[in-house]
Amino acid sequence: MKNRSENFNYRPFVVPAVVALIMTITIIYFVNNPGGAMGARILTYKGILKMLRQHINLVVIASSLAIMTAVPLGILITRQKFRVLTPIVDSIVNITQTVPSLAVLALSYVFLGIGFKTAVFALWLYALLPILRNTSIGIQSINEDIIDAAKGMGMTPLRILTRIELPLALSIMFAGIRTSIVISVGVATLSTFIGAGGLGDLIVTGLSLMRTHIILAGAILSALLAILLDNVLGSVEARLKSEA
Amino acid sequence: MGKKWLSVLLIVLLALVLVVGCGQTDDGDDGADVKGTVKIGSKEFTEQLILGQIAIQILEDNGYEVEDRTGLGGTTVCREALESGEIDLYWEYTGTAWLVALGHEEALTDSEEAYQKVKEEDLGNGMVWLPYAQFDNTYTLMMNKDQASELGIETISQLGDYINQGNEAIFGTDHEFAIRPDGLPELENVYGFKFTDVEIMDIGITYGALRDGLVPCAMGFATDGRIADFDLINLQDDKKFFPVYNPSVVIRQDTLENMPEIEQLLGDAGPLLDTETMTQMNYLVDIEGEEPEDVARQWLLDNNLLSN
Numbered sequence: 001m002k003n004r005s006e007n008f009n010y011r012p013f014v015v016p017a018v019v020a021l022i023m024t025i026t027i028i029y030f031v032n033n034p035g036g037a038m039g040a041r042i043l044t045y046k047g048i049l050k051m052l053r054q055h056i057n058l059v060v061i062a063s064s065l066a067i068m069t070a071v072p073l074g075i076l077i078t079r080q081k082f083r084v085l086t087p088i089v090d091s092i093v094n095i096t097q098t099v100p101s102l103a104v105l106a107l108s109y110v111f112l113g114i115g116f117k118t119a120v121f122a123l124w125l126y127a128l129l130p131i132l133r134n135t136s137i138g139i140q141s142i143n144e145d146i147i148d149a150a151k152g153m154g155m156t157p158l159r160i161l162t163r164i165e166l167p168l169a170l171s172i173m174f175a176g177i178r179t180s181i182v183i184s185v186g187v188a189t190l191s192t193f194i195g196a197g198g199l200g201d202l203i204v205t206g207l208s209l210m211r212t213h214i215i216l217a218g219a220i221l222s223a224l225l226a227i228l229l230d231n232v233l234g235s236v237e238a239r240l241k242s243e244a
Numbered sequence: 245m246g247k248k249w250l251s252v253l254l255i256v257l258l259a260l261v262l263v264v265g266c267g268q269t270d271d272g273d274d275g276a277d278v279k280g281t282v283k284i285g286s287k288e289f290t291e292q293l294i295l296g297q298i299a300i301q302i303l304e305d306n307g308y309e310v311e312d313r314t315g316l317g318g319t320t321v322c323r324e325a326l327e328s329g330e331i332d333l334y335w336e337y338t339g340t341a342w343l344v345a346l347g348h349e350e351a352l353t354d355s356e357e358a359y360q361k362v363k364e365e366d367l368g369n370g371m372v373w374l375p376y377a378q379f380d381n382t383y384t385l386m387m388n389k390d391q392a393s394e395l396g397i398e399t400i401s402q403l404g405d406y407i408n409q410g411n412e413a414i415f416g417t418d419h420e421f422a423i424r425p426d427g428l429p430e431l432e433n434v435y436g437f438k439f440t441d442v443e444i445m446d447i448g449i450t451y452g453a454l455r456d457g458l459v460p461c462a463m464g465f466a467t468d469g470r471i472a473d474f475d476l477i478n479l480q481d482d483k484k485f486f487p488v489y490n491p492s493v494v495i496r497q498d499t500l501e502n503m504p505e506i507e508q509l510l511g512d513a514g515p516l517l518d519t520e521t522m523t524q525m526n527y528l529v530d531i532e533g534e535e536p537e538d539v540a541r542q543w544l545l546d547n548n549l550l551s552n
Contacts, residue, residue, distance in 0.1 A: 037349075037425065038423040038424065038425070039423070041422070041423040041427075041429045042422060042423050109449070113453075113456055113458055114416075114443070114445055114449060114453050114458050115443075115458065192419075192444060192445070193445060193446040193449075194445055194446070194449070195416060195443040195444065195445035195449075195453065195458075195459075197443070197444070201419070201422075201444045204419050204444075205419040205420075205422055205423060205444065207317075207318070207419075208317075208318035208319070208320070208321075208418075208419040208420050209318060209319060209320045209344070209419075209420055209423065209424070210318075210320035210321060210324060211320075211423075214423075
């Protein structure tokens with residue numbers, strides 16, 4: 001009889017691998033077909049990979065920071081003692097996301113100057129809401145009866161949190177993280193305006209001189225990056241759901 | 245009670261939408277005899293906005309109806325809008341047109357020669373170039389005045405030597421300069437050095453980035469008012485890499501044939517603009533916070549180009 005764990009499930013890797021392959025082909029295509037002398041100056045392997053690396057760095061660092069702040073914060077505002085803080089925290093984080101991303105970036109520049117750190121700060125602000133919301137909603141959506149039962153069994157609040165609330169809320173929390181990361185890939189294209197690099201460099205440079213090839217290279221690569229991340233995270237989310 | 249508030253809110257929102265939507269075309273209906281409509285565009289930076297305003301106000305003052313499309317976009321956006329007829333005219337720089345619009349590779353370094361060559365060739369494209377302004381709004385490589393004198397750097401060649409000796413230098417540039425034939429890659433070629441790293445950013449903030457010491461060297465436009473105000477210096481282009489960039493009004497031939505008076509009205513204005521004047525006007529907008537409209541108007545009044 002075949003033991004299920006002996007068969008390596010490669011299904012979740014198929015789409016990401018295909019997307020990564022398409023990204024590679026895209027890069028090779030545009031380096032060899034830059035659409036003119038100006039395109040050739042920016043569509044080089046070195047250049048494109050540098051911008052791609054900058055973009056990924058921006059998204060990964062800002063998202064990690066957002067997870068590290070928004071998850072604890074989200075848990076905090078569901079605790080009895082801090083219920084009073086909920087509307088305040090909610091409003092603040094709400095504002096950071098309803099303000100248009102370009103405005104958040106520009107304001108960050110005004111106070112913090114140009115560069116990578118400023119862009120990460122702006123991206124971080126923008127990434128908080130989905131994670132915070134989903135964390136608190138995920139925890140609040142757990143059936144009261146389960147918590148009561150746990151209390152009845154004599155579990156401490158901490159154990160309730162780690163053994164019951166977090167595991168049950170995990171898949172909703174994760175959905176928030178997934179949304180946040182995918183949005184960040186898009187917002188990160190704006191960091192080109194404040195000297196933080198990224199694929200936006202390609203898009204805006206192409207736009208400023210109407211060089212379609214350059215625009216497409218930047219736009220296609222960022223779209224593919226978003227699709228790739230979304231798919232990978234989706235597989236993780238499905239895994240979490242099935243184990244709940 | 246709740247429903248009433250909701251309807252009031254909806255009506256207010258609807259009213260807002262209508263007001264904003266209908267507020268787009270607000271041309272003064274005061275001229276009884278409107279001679280024609282002219283669509284005027286410009287690029288997005290301060291100098292272009294001022295030049296655009298100069299053209300707008302001269303024509304309006306002379307009875308033309310003008311559609312203000314200034315701040316349209318970058319070089320190519322404006323050029324393509326001109327070619328497609330979306331705008332009738334805008335101010336373009338001879339050097340830029342020669343390299344970017346007309347697709348040549350070598351730069352022209354004499355103002356008169358550049359103007360004549362561009363004018364002749366563009367006529368074949370149905371575009372007319374009116375007399376050019378005296379100032380050369382060339383690209384410039386800038387450094388912090390103090391830092392440059394500390395390092396003894398006054399020319400681009402000296403900067404190149406400094407970097408080739410193994411020193412680091414990051415360069416702040418805007419999107420166009422990063423790939424134009426009169427831009428960074430060719431400059432590095434001609435001068436024989438490469439910046440350690442390049443940070444692309446919006447043209448509006450390269451000056452501030454230099455002033456705040458965030459980059460040691462950055463590009464800008466020579467007539468920008470902030471160069472003096474931020475204590476920056478322009479490195480001398482000792483190898484004469486940059487072409488000349490004299491601005492003049494480029495107008496569609498068919499527009500000019502319909503309204504031939506424009507040639508003289510705007511053609512007279514161009515040659516009156518010199519480096520000092522333009523830099524001062526840029527300064528008033530960028531540093532003193534005045535509006536391009538007002539600065540343009542003041543200049544026009546000072547030069548008796550408006551009837552009132």
